[in-house]
Amino acid sequence: MPELLQFAFSGLTVGAVYALVALGFTLIYNASDVVNFAQGEFVMLGGMATVFLHLAGVPLPMAAALAILITVGVGLALYAFAIDPARGSSAVTIIIITIGASIFLRGVAQVVFDKRFHALPHWFGSDPIRIGGAAILPQSLVVLFGAGLIVALIFLIIDRTLLGRAILATAANRLAARLVGIPVRKIVALSFALSAAIGAVAGILVTPITLTSYDVGTLLALKGFAAAMLGGMGSAVGAVVGGLLLGLAESFGAGLISSKYKDAIAFLIILGVLFVRPQGLFGKRSVERV
């Protein structure tokens, strides 16, 4: 069935992007309980900054590296100037701050960059590879490989380093973490930097396929958030599985059922999963303390 294979390729490519956005959500959420709705803007910044640095004559690899640095800087600034001053506020308050930040970043991007769509060249050419009657772009493999690499790196950091332990401890119990001498605020700042970097890399990897513009972030944040919830908030494995599943649901929905209602199909699946597992696929059941 070559068309099913084609749908799978499409779903995995789109899903890899959702997975990376969801992973960004998860990292920050774990360290700080904050759902960062400006996560999509990190992806936008990565892509747009690369495009414009490249247009300004910076060689592509250098432009990409600079774009990541810029985005990390923005992530840190977001933490230092908007999230940290509001620490102690309720979760919704901080969510609204991140929504404000996303409007602000889009507003900056439309002035600094422009309001048009942009593309980046494919890394290994745009001639598709044909497998079993279906066609996949080499860049899709780059995206999938890149996403896999990032996920592996995150697991390595969290599992094997002291830093990772500190992040886990902060996630589990902030007060206790502080008591054992973990610099909690630095850890949270680091999670923002890491999330921003992941977002930027995602933007750079996918722009050759998906194109980019100053306002791509909103939809990515929406889909990434949904993917993170499907997987279970706080679970890195969940974020990746949720993202890929969401992508596959959309492409198979579009291919087999109705391309008009494909997003609806994807959300119905999410609703269905949540009714059976209210904490998402890999989420831990939360215990409420009285």
Next chain:
Amino acid sequence: MARLLSSRWAIVLGLGLVLAALPFLFPSNYYFRVAAIVNIFALAAVGLNLLMGYAGQVSLGHAGFMGLGAYSVAIGATHFGLHGLAAAGIGAVLSGLVAFLVGRPILRLKGHYLAVATLGFGLLIAMALTNEASWTGGPDGMGVPRLEVFGTRLRGPDTWYYISAGVLLLGVMLALNLIESPTGRAMRAIHDSEIASRVAGIDVASYKLKIFVVSAVYASVAGSLMAFLNGHITPDGTAGFLRSVELVTMVVLGGLGSIIGAIAGAAVLVILPQALTIFHDYEHLMLGLMIMASMILLPRGIVPSLLARLRGGKS
């Protein structure tokens, strides 16, 4: 002073006086239109605030109910020849019914999971309104016949300002009554701790569902008013995801659990884009900055934080 402010009749009276006095300051119909939109969004925000501020449940899909209310009016009049008011009534009942049906399974979810479920629900409504073009006119929307009451066609922003102000006042009155009722006390208990209230014998699920239905009806009526005021509606303009986010922002910006806060939040978010046009290309940048600054400086929302300061306490 604080006592006076928190007394519900003082709030209703004060709001009524402000709404009646404002027109004397309005130099043109443009002001009436902006104020009418503030009233309409305030109504939806007051309803959503009951759900978010008192029952502690998030909804990222509330614009879906606004869409139902708006399209009930348009479709009822265009396809079924219904009177506008009847259509608005049917829309409110329909929204309540839909909320009742989806509320039971959805409200079992908590926190962000509830947020994503309501988000999905809102998207489904927006998508249906966009795609079922033979009924709804599709993404470019459809016209709404002018409302006629006793042979008079109601038109003009000034007329709709007074109507929306009246409805808002009524909505605030009902909301305040609800909060002071046993239901309201149960809701606050649920907000503070679900488990504790369950132990205390409160039927948590049914109270949550009740509030969800009530807030859906508020949004629906707001949507119907919007349709009458504009005379043309589109799916994204009434039921879109960004509209839902806007409603939530209004509630939190103004102050969770504060009725006047919801109105203040709506006023700020409607008026701000009008005022920010002086910044031209920097409009969105400024809007984002102001939302952030407001939440950092007044973390509990404009009204509760300012009230706390007035009382001399910490914000």
Next chain:
Amino acid sequence: MSISKGFSRRAALLAGAFTVSAGLSPAFAQGEIKLGAVLSVTGPASFLGDPEKRTLEMVVEDVNAKGGILGRKVRLIIYDDAGDPNQARTFATRLLEEDKVTAMIGGSTTGTTMAMIPAFEDAQVPFISLAGAVQIIQPVKKWVFKTPHTDTMACEKIFEDMKKRGTTKIGMISGTDGFGKSMRDECVKVAGKYGIEILHEENYGPRDTDMTPQLTNIKNKAGVQAVINPGFGQGPAIVTRNYKQLGINVPLYQSHGVASKQFIGLAGDAAEGVRLPAAALLVADKLPDSDPQKKVVVEYTKNYTTRTGQPVSTFGGHAYDGFMIWKEAVERAKTDNAAKVRDEIEKTKGYVGTGGVVNMSATDHMGLDLSAFKMLEIRNGDWTIVQ
């Protein structure tokens, strides 16, 4: 009607004193002609609104540098509705009530235009829309005009070309945004007239990034001889890329919604062989010197590209045409009086613009015919005119 007229009158007197003392120096404002524009400069339709805004700012600057219209300076007031019809309506009211404009150019999308129409009809101020759908001018509304070709015309132009090539069975993939949906409906409506049968239909969301599943279904549908893609923004560029990725080898027709050099840049090699109906503006340098539009499109192109550093799009061209039609009407009426200018706009005859030659009448508030469209094909990364 209103219970409130008395109220607001008094309020107006009170606050009037306020605004006059606080407002701009009235002596200066007296001589100005106020032109309003509500455009979707940001948001999902910024693709349209941005070039429209740049164009209007540019032409108004030029006109004022040359002494204005009837010796009076033009003051252009632009608001950005971000694609939200509700916001558009508020800004329309603001232009009419606060800024007291005597004409309006804008409404980038059909949705925003339709939302604003009642305000201008009520206020009796001419409104030249820049949006595509035919419902804006049919039925004819006294105060509403538009400059872009209708989507019906785009469909007809495409079907004409298909008929010439013997194509009768096609597939269609359209965006679910207003532009794509409206054109899709018009194409379905007129297909029969050209003996064309639509075998398979697919859709995609306005911000989708991969359309291979939909195109796979079209590819697998036996008998499809060509594919049409009604849509605008980045969607058609991705459809075009996916089309090549899947190796579909029947001709692909795009719409006038992609009519900017930027499309070729975004779609890359995949754009080779794509056909679309578009205004002469896109092929300014390739028009024969005898073409009546040659002069105006070459001048606009030169002006726009040097001033903004961006390639021209037909959307900016629509704004240019709207402004020029209004300007000529004001000059003929010798006043900016709304009613007189409206009458003169309706009498526009033989105006040569970027979109074609405009001949309006009491029953036709657009004034373009099918000859305004050229059939283009993309070859070697550039437009060529298909004869």
